[in-house]
Amino acid sequence: MRPVDMNKQQLAEFKEAAQKQYDEYKALGLKLNMARGKPGSAQLALSKPMLNCLTAENSADISDDYFNYGMLDGTPDAKKLFAPMLGVPEGNVIVFGNSSLNIMYDCVSRCYTFGAGEGLTPWKDQGKLKWLCPVPGYDRHFAITELFGFEMINIPMTEDGPDMDMVEKLVSSDESIKGIWCVPMYANPTGITYSDDTVRRLAALKPAAKDFRIFWDNAYCIHHLTDTPDKLLNLFDELKKNGNDDMAYQFASTSKVTFPGSGVAVLGASEANLKWIKKSMTIQTIGHDKVNMLRHVRFFDGSFDNVLAHMQKHRAILEPRFNAVLDLLESEIGGTGLGSWVKPNGGYFISFDALDGCAKRIVELCKEAGVTLTGAGATYPYKKDPADKNIRIAPTFPPIDELIKAMQVFVTAVKLASAEKLLSC
């Protein structure tokens, strides 16, 4: 019988069993962490050979230009390597430093202080500002727009991406809406990839604000976990069809391809956007780390196919972890009505929806038993999950035995918190 269909007596017994199990785990004094989407040790090891791609010996033939100042917008070979990752022509790429989040922050900051383009009023001078936030989503996105004082509007995620009826209605009618956060492929945390129809409708938006921008954070564009990966329609091409060339900034990085702290981050955008960005960028810096760009180009022998092949090595490490999590969820929670989740075809997360009002309690129970999860609410603007139900599970970092142990605690906490909740109704 499903707990949701039990009477009080049955529920009390269900709870007692869960409590007993929970207390046993708690007594183990565990210290496990499933909080952040960090690559694990074996994944980091995959890229160590990259360190040998540039040595004193093998760099003798390299132009001084790579080591000196200059090349503000990145090296030509790095642009060429990463253009297919963004799905834009080489000429539409700027190669930055180690953090795509930093590019996004700078894009918001630039639009805020100087405007989104030549002759456009800075956002700061336009009074009330709003931003669309598909939820659940990425906490660090929301932190940026919160810092700049945007009122963030929750947009529910469907299995096709953000609720486009709502997006279209809001964007076309409200000039104070300046942007939307999108993780279009293997979204953080839902794992959803936007459908072709969603991408087409986003590209065809007719915003009331002429300085509206889609922040297209394609962080997991090549982070597949199956033989039948999701496919994402090319936003850049779709924008062109609608004459909306300037409406999006596209971001990607090698943070989860090579080294999280020492990767290369890239921006793709229209000619007009790039021209505007470079106008302040030339004052902001003299350029980014071209030696590290070259290290990446050499590691992949300048070929994007080699990047994709490298990602298969990551998959080999990650797929068993995702399966371990999914297996435990299926065997322990499947059919109970106590939670739902989607098996992602890629990315870094599994998004778990508990019974309404249970997420905080589950995270709390896990913490008390030594298992750290992403904070409940973190996947929503202002850290406020209106239904208190979503929990982001990050299976990549812990060793697999620790992951399984942590998930055993998790499913037990789900049962216990759910029983508490159902008994209190």
Place this chain on the structure above:
Amino acid sequence: MRPVDMNKQQLAEFKEAAQKQYDEYKALGLKLNMARGKPGSAQLALSKPMLNCLTAENSADISDDYFNYGMLDGTPDAKKLFAPMLGVPEGNVIVFGNSSLNIMYDCVSRCYTFGAGEGLTPWKDQGKLKWLCPVPGYDRHFAITELFGFEMINIPMTEDGPDMDMVEKLVSSDESIKGIWCVPMYANPTGITYSDDTVRRLAALKPAAKDFRIFWDNAYCIHHLTDTPDKLLNLFDELKKNGNDDMAYQFASTSKVTFPGSGVAVLGASEANLKWIKKSMTIQTIGHDKVNMLRHVRFFDGSFDNVLAHMQKHRAILEPRFNAVLDLLESEIGGTGLGSWVKPNGGYFISFDALDGCAKRIVELCKEAGVTLTGAGATYPYKKDPADKNIRIAPTFPPIDELIKAMQVFVTAVKLASAEKLLSC
């Protein structure tokens, strides 16, 4: 006889001789560049061995923390290595990416958008904004404050640093003055090092604006060119004595120590300033390139003395170049009254003051003869040198034979432009 004392007839002859020489140089079809303060090829070669400090083989014992996300404010060992460069305790250091200019831009941007500290009104909301600019100075500093709409006020440089009478008077009386650009050691371009008295007076300022900040760009702090280097009083200590702990941001980098594009940049500041900076920095990025920090720490074996020893190798390359420039200035312009300059004890530039109204013409004549100089006026805010007299000579980048050839053209252009000017009076 000095040209400035010649009659018209004598001047005409002097001009004719200069013109003849100039035409000969022009006929050579030269293509030489003395425009930017870039290290030359031999200097870049000094740091190539650093590329071997981190390889797949010798990184086996390195903690994953260096390769993964995290350590927002830099690695402990990098803080320790670079703290003496800033002259602050390790705990007062943040290690950033490859560009100190970018740290400065971010500091201005942060104060502008969010204020200079907890509870302080953002600069953007304070109406008219002004900034003090010691002149001649660094064009990229002025570009930042120009972009953010500051009215920039020229402060004459004396042989002790900025005119402190003027600085004290302005800063203490005008709340709209929010900062001052300082290159306190071997200043760009004058080569002047601030006297102890100047540092003490700066540290003891009593600004009308409680959010006034000294931007202390110590770009050339270890870039000595003699056995008797200049000495700079420690600003951090002096600020403390005056209870002005929060009044300065200090910047330095290894851009001209290791690789200009792939160095490490650092910030030193008070506890309160660092806390405020980290509050937005944690939203701005997940951290900077720790692998490159470690590469630097290993290259210098964690010892600042080794950094200083490395700088002696740079000096060995640069000193002959500076001497070549100074020798030519002395032999060709010395005693003519057509220009003045100071022999710097370090840094990257020689600042040349021509007769009033001659700088643009000299740069133009050089350009027509194939020698590119920093644009006349570039060393002043808005690129406007009121007296049109200052030219920044950058001797580091060209090979020495090209440098000598370029300087021969330069001194000839000085003579020709000066004669034109004197004849027109």
